[in-house]
Amino acid sequence: MRIGDPVVQLSVERFRLLRDMINERYGIFFGDDTRYLVQSRLGERLAHLSLPTFEDYYYYIRYSADGQTELEEAIDVLTTNETYFFREEYQLHSFSRQILPELARNLRGRRKLMIWSAGCSSGEEAYTIAVLVRDSGLFADWDVRIFGSDVSRRVLAKARRGVYRASSFRATSEAQLTRHFTKAGEGFAINDDIRSLCHFGHLNLLDEDRIALLGKVDVVFCRNVLIYFDKKSKLRTISSLYERLNPGGFLLLGHTESLLNLSTAFELVHLSDDLVYRKPEVLDAQ
């Protein structure tokens, strides 16, 4: 679309059709107040596909052979993927100082650590976790896997490239930057020893069956993801995350998120700087 082109209007009815379809497939929920945002972002897709109206766009997704691919494109442009390394530092501090040592003690028998960054966007969170695990020095010679998943293939490609510009390093110390990154053009590339710990994959958090491919994990980072979901989708996702966690495994949510009114299956753990959730070691008989 070019400047000056007439804007295709997204009526309330069509907005709801599109919104409900996205919600049904991905759990992401757009409130009524986001209609103009959706209109402006999906307007680019209409222009790209030469479709005259949002109704045509809806039916294109619903019934054309490329519908699923287009829906993924829509998710790509609709979800804000802005993130950065070492985001919510106080929580990461607790993770490094308390959770990792506890896991190192508890898992020393199997010497395998699996952490899932659910909704990893362009990979900053997954690499941050890898840096923290590496810097802890507790897991040398362990089988460590940090798995980042997202519904957007575009951001996954960026995560795999592992090259970032300055805005991704707003909370990164000089020492960390020097130790774990190498200058690459106008940005910095993650070093191979960190990259080699991270895997990325395309997963929809509502797709419980495919999520089972991950096997069991010890920690789930699901930060600032559930805020986009409606309650029903949150419940399904929380249930999936619970299912994937090993007993004693941790769930870390964003600082504005909680499981209040969503799940009582987790126990709340008070750490020095944060509150996190944990799957109980032994389930209550009830």
Place this chain on the structure above:
Amino acid sequence: MDIEKRLEAPSPEVRRRALLDLGPPWNTSSADHVLHALSDEDWRVRKEAVGIARQMAGDDRVLLRLIDLLVQEEDIGARNAVVEVLVGAGPHAVEVLMERFPSLRPGGRKIAIEVFGGAGAEAALDLLVNALHDPDHAVRICAAEWLGEFSEERSILALRGCLDSADKMLVLAALQSLDRQSAAVPWYEVESIAHQALFGGDLLMVLGRSGDPRAAPVIAQKLGDELAAARALEILHGASSAAAAAVQEALGKLEPSLLSRLAMEAIDFEPKDRHAAVACVLWSRSETQIDTIIELAQRESLYPLLLSELGQWGKPVLDVLSEKLSTLSGRPLASALGLLARLWPADIGDEERHVLAFHLASCDAVVATAAAGALSRFGDSKVVDRLALLLRSDNERLSKTAGHALKDIGRKYPKEVHEALAAVELEGRAGVALCQVLEVVGGPQDAPRLTAALSSPSPELRRAVVATLPSLGGAESISILALAMTDEDLGVRMAAAASLSKLGPAAAETLVSALHGTTGPLKAALVRGLGKVGHADAPRILKSLLRDSTEVALAALEAALALGVRFEEVADQILSHGDPEVIKQSLAALGDSLSGSQLGRLLSHANWDVRLAAVDGLGRLPDKDVEKLLSERLDLERDDLVIAALNKALETRRGRRES
């Protein structure tokens, strides 16, 4: 507007449509119009008229008028249209034309012969043979040309009889026809004309087919002038060992430069001519041709021929090629190395190995690639470090070839190769090549290294890693492959599905989980994988997929049968699939296991090809009720092909019963 006016209309399309409106049924005036339209200026009108005239030719009056037109018509387009009508008008037209033949004028006889030949009318064969002695020259030539279309002995004998004719044009036409028939003519029948340049390539081919060693020098002399000479020699060479020896001798006597020139020119020839020309060079068994042979060896397509023939030269050619190595460089050197690598016996000595190792260090990538290729066969632990270094080459071909060589050497020296690979990084092209070598020499200790490489941004490397994992053993492979099933690259997921299929029952749960939300070829691959590894719940899962998309349904059928699911359990579902192709392929897969009632239901399928396949299946069943099913369908069927199949099936069954 009435038809007559429309037939004279300026628009060809109006005239064409008017012809269609003439009938059937047709009357005398219809025939006038149609016959007139055969000489219409517009080809579309003539084409329409030909079609109609063919149908009308069943009427003798029309037929005779067509024959009259045949001999009177001076307009070539119209005459050809009449020929076309008569060629397609069936045996009766031929019969009538044969009766009229003696009374026709020479021009008419010639055209009549074209009709007999075009129609492939065997009934007219004697007439054609007799026409070789027609008083008219053009008729004789025409008969000789058309006899080439009849492969009967009579025809060939008659053509052979023309070879001693004083009429050179007749001899040429006969030679052409004999060549078309690939007829063998004894040497004594062609000896007298063997040296006549006028007859060109057709004569040479006939000489070649004589199989007589005496033909060899005659044909060989023509190698510089006639393209067909090489092919004629090739035919002669294959006739007998005596003929082969004669060909070899004749070629050996030729000027060496003539053969090399022929071979180099042959590179641009059609495959058959190229093969023959190169074969002539090789049959000369002349060391003077070694440079040419090295040059030819740069074409991979010629390798089979070069190797099979050079192999018969024996040790001398190996010595000549080995001596040549020190005088060559670049591509010719690479070609010579490539030839030697294939011609050397398996037990070569240290000297030959040293030669290969020496060239492996060449800074010319083409030469190093050829040496690496040769070391696939002859390499030992001494060259693995160098090959590991070449694995990292920027030259893709060299890197790949080094990988293949390491893989082959790794089968004999796994430990040494594995050690040499330790320094190679799992990245980029070298990483891909390294993965392939690790398939042979790797073990569980390599799993962490490979797993780390799965974070690479290169899908090619991730695919290679995923393909390598099953050969390493170790239970961890499955969990890594499960993660790879979420990869955003379809190729990686396909490779992961294939790898999981190799890991036995332990991979079954992962395959089942991966099926969810998957479509198309990936889903089909997973389904086939499930059929390979087995799973307690697999039969149920596979049965539920029998109505899926075409490729998935067929994969599910294949997997279910592989797991021993009884066909009765799957037949009804798969045979009611919406895609007729699935049904047809299922019928082929289920073969004779289907019952009469299952096949009988398909007799009323909407698609004729499904009904046809069902008739075919029913026709083979021994059940008594089948005949009734087929007969009932015959009353309802409207498709010609299915009707024919039904009749055939019923006829066969009745015949079987009577016998």
